Amino acid sequence: MKKEVGHNFLARLGKKRLRPGGVAATNWLIQQANLSTDSQVLEVACNMCTTSIQLAGKYHCQITGIDMDPRALEKANRNIKNANLENYIRVRQGNAMKLPFENESFDVVINEAMLTMLNQPAKEKAVAEYYRVLKPGGILLTHDITFAKENMEERLAELRRTIHINVEPLTVGHWAGLFHSAGFKQVDNATGPMSLMSINGLIRDEGVIGALRIVKNGLKKENREQFKKMYSFFNTTGKDLNYIAVCSSKK
Template sequence: MGAKQSKRLPPPSSNRPTDIISEHSVTTSSPRITIEGRVYHNVENSSYIFPRDEQEQDRLNSQHFAIKALFGSNLLPSAQQAMPFNGKILDVGCGPGSWVMEMAVDYPNAQFTGIDMSDIFPTTIRPDNVSFEMVNILEGLPFEDGSFDLVHMRLMVSGIRVPEWPRVLDEIYRVLKPGGIIQWGELDFTETSQSPMIEHFITSFHSVMQERQQDPWIAFKLEPMLTEHQFEVVEYTKKKIQYGSDQDAIAQEMLWAWSTGMKSLKPLLAPKLCPEQPEDYNRLVEHYLQDCVEYNWFARMWIITGRKL
């Protein structure tokens, strides 16, 4: 399970060139771009900031298991109670498919569909009740009205611009059956008071997001956003992820995922944090992470469920 304490092997060295190379997959129409050995999304209408390579899949899988351990389940109690025995479930922004694959084993009589704008999900080995499709929700969902009993969406703050959220929520509302449930989770990483380095790093990250029209404070707005889009809020809860010298295994795993994510954002954050010496970026990340532990930084994960009326 992702929350166990373990030592991680460093990623293998890459012989790929460090200059920017645009390329397209020969098996899909999903474009990508390679920067300093990391492969990123290059979708025209997407603002998503994290990579789409194997290192990123490892980070997303780790994050999934840590969040599951944090809440004790893949579903909040209200979503579990509303989950039909043989329902149809959609996971928006499924990434490598961790949530879908686990849920499909837990609910073998239900049908699960995972969608993502990149084909980083399993293409061969998967349960019979799972399918994946390469779909960009910003272009609409290719499903009939009232198709799903439950829609799951998590950690989309780094991929959706503020003016795009209404379309996203309207599409989810449309494809849900009457009485269907949305479960939506976002991370609050806005605390900055612990040290000057933490403040500098987090405010720089927020600046990058705001330049891309993303909202770092979206976790605080889930309830009014669902209400504005005709959902009845059923459950709204948060869990604190506390870092420090005595941090638990969940915090340790989340800190590893956060560290890996921050290092992958070098193309965006280095110009703000160390514009004269971008080669110092990883050292600054390590300094920031040390402060997170030494000065007890924390984040919060918020999850909400809403019912389509």
């Protein structure tokens, strides 16, 4: 079986929501942001710009998206054009740990499903960059993976084998500590079960037709082994893993 990174595999099957808590967690984050037409927003690791398109369509705010993957940015530009939102969203290649922006440039920074994939020093470097580019009183919105039980190393190793990428989730307390250490003051969070590959989550995030299309594509011969492996993990042993959405305010 060809080892394909989990989120790239799901995107190829047709999945648009590639975040641990799906639309429920993203919507919680958006509710914390108090967005308006005057808001300057940065989405880090924007991928195909699903969240940015949702925000620009609803709030008509100005959004800059960055991602390291040029193929993701190609998809993002197509999606932005199809949504007729070129006047609101711009995307470019960029590194979260060395953001190509001046200090205090944005009211809101959004980063979903990326920090989990970084080791601790890289997490700290990225969060310090988010703090730097936020205006005083600005908001950082993040969406990652957490766990409540201790001694999860074996389960996390299985997660890494399943999605073919290194991940380092944190406990709720350690996530909060990461943001406080960077200088953020108020840190609020919401947690819940991961919906990435549950039936209810697929339907909620992608709609019935979208969910059926993903399952149909997943069961094709060339995809079946990886799809079944991921589906089995996230619906059995991986149920101890949760999403965590965090809203952190800059002083």
